[in-house]
Amino acid sequence: xxxxxxxxxxxxxxxxxxxxxxxxxxxxxxxxxxxxxxxxxxxxxxxxxxxxxxxxxxxxxxxxxxxxxxxxxxxxxxxxxxxxxxxxxxxxxxxxxxxxxxxxxxxxxxxxxxxxxxxxxxxxxxxxxxxxxxxxxxxxxxxxxxxxxxxxxxxxxxxxxxxxxxxxxxxxxxxxxxxxxxxxxxxxxxxxxxxxxxxxxxxxxxxxxxxxxxxxxxxxxxxxxxxxxxxxxxxxxxxxxxxxxxxxxxxxxxxxxxxxxxxxxxxxxxxxxxxxxxxxxxxxxxxxxxxxxxxxxxxxxxxxxxxxxxxxxxxxxxxxxxxxxxxxxxxxxxxxxxxxxxxxxxxxxxxx
Amino acid sequence: xxxxxxxxxxxxxxxxxxxxxxxxxxxxxxxxxxxxxxxxxxxxxxxxxxxxxxxxxxxxxxxxxxxxxxxxxxxxxxxxxxxxxxxxxxxxxxxxxxxxxxxxxxxxxxxxxxxxxxxxxxxxxxxxxxxxxxxxxxxxxxxxxxxxxxxxxxxxxxxxxxxxxxxxxxxxxxxxxxxxxxxxxxxxxxxxxxxxxxxxxxxxxxxxxxxxxxxxxxxxxxxxxxxxxxxxxxxxxxxxxxxxxxxxxxxxxxxxxxxxxxxxxxxxxxxxxx
Amino acid sequence: xxxxxxxxxxxxxxxxxxxxxxxxxxxxxxxxxxxxxxxxxxxxxxxxxxxxxxxxxxxxxxxxxxxxxxxxxxxxxxxxxxxxxxxxxxxxxxxxxxxxxxxxxxxxxxxxxxxxxxxxxxxxxxxxxxxxxxxxxxxxxxxxxxxxxxxxxxxxxxxxxxxxxxxxxxxxxxxxxxxxxxxxxxxxxxxxxxxxxxxxxxxxxxxxxxxxxxxxxxxxxxxxxxxxxxxxxxxxxxxxxxxxxxxxxxxxxxxxxxxxxxxxxxxxxxxxxxxxxxxxxxxxxxxxxxxxxxxx
Ligand SMILES: Nc1ncnc2c1ncn2[C@@H]1O[C@H](COP(=O)(O)OP(=O)(O)OP(=O)(O)O)[C@@H](O)[C@H]1O
Ligand SMILES: [Mg+2]
Numbered sequence: 001x002x003x004x005x006x007x008x009x010x011x012x013x014x015x016x017x018x019x020x021x022x023x024x025x026x027x028x029x030x031x032x033x034x035x036x037x038x039x040x041x042x043x044x045x046x047x048x049x050x051x052x053x054x055x056x057x058x059x060x061x062x063x064x065x066x067x068x069x070x071x072x073x074x075x076x077x078x079x080x081x082x083x084x085x086x087x088x089x090x091x092x093x094x095x096x097x098x099x100x101x102x103x104x105x106x107x108x109x110x111x112x113x114x115x116x117x118x119x120x121x122x123x124x125x126x127x128x129x130x131x132x133x134x135x136x137x138x139x140x141x142x143x144x145x146x147x148x149x150x151x152x153x154x155x156x157x158x159x160x161x162x163x164x165x166x167x168x169x170x171x172x173x174x175x176x177x178x179x180x181x182x183x184x185x186x187x188x189x190x191x192x193x194x195x196x197x198x199x200x201x202x203x204x205x206x207x208x209x210x211x212x213x214x215x216x217x218x219x220x221x222x223x224x225x226x227x228x229x230x231x232x233x234x235x236x237x238x239x240x241x242x243x244x245x246x247x248x249x250x251x252x253x254x255x256x257x258x259x260x261x262x263x264x265x266x267x268x269x270x271x272x273x274x275x276x277x278x279x280x281x282x283x284x285x286x287x288x289x290x291x292x293x294x295x296x297x298x299x300x301x302x303x304x305x306x307x308x309x310x311x312x313x314x315x316x317x318x319x320x321x322x323x324x325x326x327x328x329x330x331x332x333x334x335x336x337x338x339x340x341x342x343x344x345x346x347x348x349x350x351x352x
Numbered sequence: 353x354x355x356x357x358x359x360x361x362x363x364x365x366x367x368x369x370x371x372x373x374x375x376x377x378x379x380x381x382x383x384x385x386x387x388x389x390x391x392x393x394x395x396x397x398x399x400x401x402x403x404x405x406x407x408x409x410x411x412x413x414x415x416x417x418x419x420x421x422x423x424x425x426x427x428x429x430x431x432x433x434x435x436x437x438x439x440x441x442x443x444x445x446x447x448x449x450x451x452x453x454x455x456x457x458x459x460x461x462x463x464x465x466x467x468x469x470x471x472x473x474x475x476x477x478x479x480x481x482x483x484x485x486x487x488x489x490x491x492x493x494x495x496x497x498x499x500x501x502x503x504x505x506x507x508x509x510x511x512x513x514x515x516x517x518x519x520x521x522x523x524x525x526x527x528x529x530x531x532x533x534x535x536x537x538x539x540x541x542x543x544x545x546x547x548x549x550x551x552x553x554x555x556x557x558x559x560x561x562x563x564x565x566x567x568x569x570x571x572x573x574x575x576x577x578x579x580x581x582x583x584x585x586x587x588x589x590x591x592x593x594x595x596x597x598x599x600x601x602x603x604x605x606x607x608x609x610x611x612x613x614x615x616x617x618x619x620x621x622x623x624x625x626x
Numbered sequence: 627x628x629x630x631x632x633x634x635x636x637x638x639x640x641x642x643x644x645x646x647x648x649x650x651x652x653x654x655x656x657x658x659x660x661x662x663x664x665x666x667x668x669x670x671x672x673x674x675x676x677x678x679x680x681x682x683x684x685x686x687x688x689x690x691x692x693x694x695x696x697x698x699x700x701x702x703x704x705x706x707x708x709x710x711x712x713x714x715x716x717x718x719x720x721x722x723x724x725x726x727x728x729x730x731x732x733x734x735x736x737x738x739x740x741x742x743x744x745x746x747x748x749x750x751x752x753x754x755x756x757x758x759x760x761x762x763x764x765x766x767x768x769x770x771x772x773x774x775x776x777x778x779x780x781x782x783x784x785x786x787x788x789x790x791x792x793x794x795x796x797x798x799x800x801x802x803x804x805x806x807x808x809x810x811x812x813x814x815x816x817x818x819x820x821x822x823x824x825x826x827x828x829x830x831x832x833x834x835x836x837x838x839x840x841x842x843x844x845x846x847x848x849x850x851x852x853x854x855x856x857x858x859x860x861x862x863x864x865x866x867x868x869x870x871x872x873x874x875x876x877x878x879x880x881x882x883x884x885x886x887x888x889x890x891x892x893x894x895x896x897x898x899x900x901x902x903x904x905x906x907x908x909x910x911x912x913x914x915x916x917x918x919x920x921x922x
Contacts, residue, residue: 072526084521090538098525376741384758440647447640462659464855469879470895474661497654529639558749598752
């Protein structure tokens, strides 16, 4: 288990990369740190590894306070974004390096390296230098090096970001399977929301050194706690439209909905994922639909993303294959019940 | 670029390189011809081939011994300079030391003072008090002191140019600072170390003033000092022995350079290519 | 690489790593250097009464040096020597060779680099002999090649001779430094400039120079310092004829060793240091004013 208590890291010059952060990561959990560039993910990971000294706060790993422990004694393994494979050592020596530090005799560590390598399908490459490997192979060697030393936790800093899109999907599945098999606590840094959703048991969405939301992928996807998370998560960004709630009625972009019980009145932001609305070209009888004109149709492969020009605002809807209307047609977007979210002052205040 | 311009560029470059080759080769001709010439003169010419000059050299009691002395002093200084400079350059590159660039430059300036003639008396006095007169160690330490600042200056550039993630990765796996240095940093900057080693050896190999002042015993004198004893009683240079000795005396540095550049590459910055 | 600044090495190991070098530098560099600076304030002599009991004379040596015609001539000759052989000669020629060889492979490159480097690593006394043999009045190779028998290069053009000599001797360092620097210039930047129709000079000014500024600074600082203190020229001309090639290191040798006036020589050494310091600031200003300098 990894626990962070009031962790703060301030760089000279006053940048607070990590800002009084509290977090507990369970045993065997696959935990993703997700956030935009510069929000402090790498700094947080490096602080857990011991490469940065926190300005204040504590770090516990496996119930032991390791705040002042040097990096090598924390029993964690880290995979860097650029993999940091030693260019002057071959694959065997790279994988066996952690064991060399632990003074495992040469024969023992080479056997261990070979065994780990075969598990990660690297057996053919044992004699090569990192410079002679492809990006995907390098990534697996870096993983193998981390796996070989049986740490209490893995720390991964964007390990997939140097791979091309196709390889990244493959590596993602591979990584998830490996983590399941080993059941080692894993902290995984990424700025790619789909990666975090696909891999993690839980996600912490970070912004400016703080955690904005903590939850399972479906919680974070379904009920983003802030508009920041809402716009960050999801392959197509969530629609966020200004609306007014008054006398039990919510008015947004030409549509009207009954206000659910307990929802506050006044100005709100109405959030709706493009996947959670249906498009129709026949005027629905009720008022709970957004009227508009089709402005743009984008092909997503198995679906289409339709941009609707409503009164004063644009609204995006994902429609299934073959159901997309041609540009220029009048259409209505009908939100699925219970899927819309209401935000006030950038925080979630209810659903609609 | 138009084809004409391109061609002119190529021709210009070839002509320039030919000039460079000529300029740098010309003075070396004498060293290749005179040692084997039966009647060496100042002119480089096709020699009347002989090895007699080398035989004459063997008659000089100090000639060969001086090369051994040069070797001891040069290797000693190079080992010391490379080791200490590597450690210091690494630390200065990786730890935050306020004003380190200014400090290095001041040391560099001071090193130019101690290698000058005016410092010879203080150096002599210092060596006398430390009982280092007439020892190889005295020469090694004195010369190393003068070479270290520039060596650190140059090596620090190498260290700055190598990414830190290699070291951090090793540290997370539990390597101590010494292990990080031995397993990761040294191999990464090996071409730099080799370059500094060659530079230090060449510097010591050629230095005359310090060994001249610090060594009384001709049995300990290096080649640079012995070369100046190869004159006739009248004070004219004995070209036969001098040419042969110059060649013998130059060979070790050349061999070392060729060896090092084959093995590690001889260059500045950048560490090894991934 | 910004991470390097944050200190990847703890304070204690860092001190442990620097200490051995600092001790050696302290004892065998700083101490004798400061002693020399102190000698500059005395009337210390190699022999005679002032050798046994030197008196502190304060700034008298400095006043005398600055008022001395021979010193001023020597300083001016040194400036010519440094500008001509180091800044214009070694740096420019070294860069030109590195530039001409930058995308070459094979024997021509190794041969050129090997010859240039050979001139650098050969012992200075051997090199001096080579040049005496090359430039000799009666049997010199150069006169034989140019069909100018009896032309006394070292007597008629002593400064030009030692300047060309020092270019030959020291170009290797600049060549290697710039060779490495040019490898760090992204080829895509050069290609972009070339596609935009930039001439070679424009490419050098707009693309290459900004990338290698730090190297230029390191290069100029080191070769200026080394050339200022280079003594090998003494073995060619011994400062003559009539002091026409008496650059400062030779001047110091002549007053301190031959003339026996060590205190005075030490004072001049210190003046050389000050001139170097001023030049270093000059280089820094020059390169800083055109944008950021890589800290090196
Ligand atoms: N060594 C440092 N010194 C000063 N500031 C730093 C240092 N390292 C990082 N920062 C600052 O801390 C903040 C967080 O940086 P960090 O590298 O943790 O971001 P990140 O979330 O990993 O971003 P990315 O996705 O781009 O990698 C940034 O504003 C960055 O500029
Ligand atoms: Mg990062």
